[in-house]
Amino acid sequence: MILRHVIEHMKHQHWTAIWIDLVIVILGVFIGTQVSNWNADRETRQKSVIFSARLMDDLRVEAWAYQYLIEYQKDVQANARRALDGFDGSHPLSDEQLVIAAYRATQYESQDRHRATYDELVSTGSIGLITDQKTRETAMMVYAITLIDQILQGGQQSEYRQIFRRTLPAQVQQALLEKCGDKILTPLDYTGIAHSLDYPCTLGLPEDSIRAAAQALRARQELVPALRLRFADVGTDLVNLLDSNTALVNNLREIAGRRK
C-alpha cells in the first residue's frame, strides 16, 4: 500500500525539471568555486607582480655587489703582488707606496645584502609568487651561497691583517684609512667599482714616520709568509667567484644587463 503511494508520487514528479535542477546546482557550485578561485588567482597575480619587481630590484643590487666583490678582490690581489714584489726587492717600491700596497692587501669588502624580499617570501612560504623560474632560482642560489661569507671571514680573520695592524702605529693606520682606504660607492654604480681600492694616493705624513712604518713591516719576518697565504687565498676567492657557481654568475650577469 505504502509502496504503491510512493510509486504514485514518484510518477507525478517532473523528472526532466529535476535533472535540469541537478545540473544547475552542480554548475552553480562549480562556477561559484571557480569564480572564487579566479578572484584568488587575480589577487595572487597582483601580489606576484609586486613581489617579482621588488625581488628583481634586490637581485640587480646583488648582481652589482657580486661584480664589485670580484673587482675589489682583484684590487686586493694586485696590491698583495705589489707588496710581495716590494718586500723581496724584485720590483722595489718607495716606502710610502710599499706601506700603501701592504695596507691595501689587508683589506676586505663587507657587503650589505639585499635579501628582505626573499626572506619575506621564504618565511611566508610564498616563493611560488615569483613565477619566472630563472629569477626564482637565481634568488635561491645567491641568498644560499656561502662563498660570500667565506670570503668576508677569510679577509677579517687573515693572519696577515693581524700582523700588519699590530705592527703599524695608530697615526699611520689612521692616515691609510683616510687617504687610501675604500672608496664608498652607491649601489649600482658600475663605473665606480673599477679601482675602488687601487687608486693613486699619498699619505700626507712626515717622511720619517712613513720610513719607520715601512721598516717595521720589513722587519716582521712572519709578514711575507702570511702575505703569500693571503695572496693565494684571494686568488682562490677569485677563481671561486668567477669559475665556480657558473649558473649563478651567468644569471646575475643577465639580470645586471636587464633594464628596468
Add this chain to the structure above:
Amino acid sequence: MILRRLTQSLKEQNWTAIVIEFILLVSGVFLGIQVSNWNADRETRQKSAVFTERLRYDLRAEAYGYRYLVAYNKEVLRSAVRTLDDLSGEAPLSDEQFVISAYRSTQYVFNDRFRTTYDELVSTGDVRLIADPEVRQAATTVFNSQVFDGIVKAGRDSEYRRLFRTSISHEIQHALLEHCGDRYFALFHEPLVDVLDYPCTLDAPADKIHAAASALRGNRQLAAALQLRFADIDTSLTDLQVNNQALFQGLMKVAGDKP
C-alpha cells in the same frame, strides 16, 4: 527554482517531492565540489609532474657532482702520495713535478649544489608534490647531508694548505693556479678523469721553481701536515664511497646511472 518548489512542497506537505528535492540539492552540491576538486587535482598532478622532472634533473646533477667529488679527491690523493714519496726519498721527482704534486695535494673542490627546486618545495611546504618516494628520499638525504660541507671545510682549513701557501713565492703560486689548477668541465662531461692530475708544466724560471721546491723540502712540518691531509682525504673517500653508500646508490638510481 529549487527553493521555490521546496517551499511549495513544504506548504503542501508533499513529502516525496521534499525528499527528492533534498537529495537533488545535496547531490548537486556534492558533485559540484567534486568537479572542483577533480579540477584542482588535475592542476596538482600537472605541478607535480613539472616539479618532479625539475627535481630529477637536480638530482642527476648532484649525482654527477658526487662522482666528480670522488674522482677529484682520488686525484688529490694520488698527488699527495707522489709528494710524500718524494719527501721520504722513495721516489724523487724533478723540482717542477714535485712543486706541482705538492700544490695539487692542497686542492679541494668547491662543488656547485643544485638544490633550488628542493628548497622551493620545502619553503612552500610542497614536498608532497613529489609522489615518487625514491626521488623524495634521495633529495631529502642528499640535501641534508653534512658530508660535502665537511670535506670542503677540511680542505680549505688544512694545515698543509696553509704551510704550502706561506712557503711558496706568489709568482709560482700564480703559475700553479694558471697552468696546473682545476679543470672546469661542463656539467655531465664524461669521462671524469684528469680533472686535476693532468700533465702540466709551470712555464716559470727554473731558479724560482728550484727555490720553491727547496722551500717545501726544507720545511720540516710539511711532511707531517701532508700525512694528516692524506689521511683526511682517505677518510673523505671512505665517507663518500662506503659510509654514505645508501645516499650514493639512491642518487644513482634516481639519476638512472649504475653506481
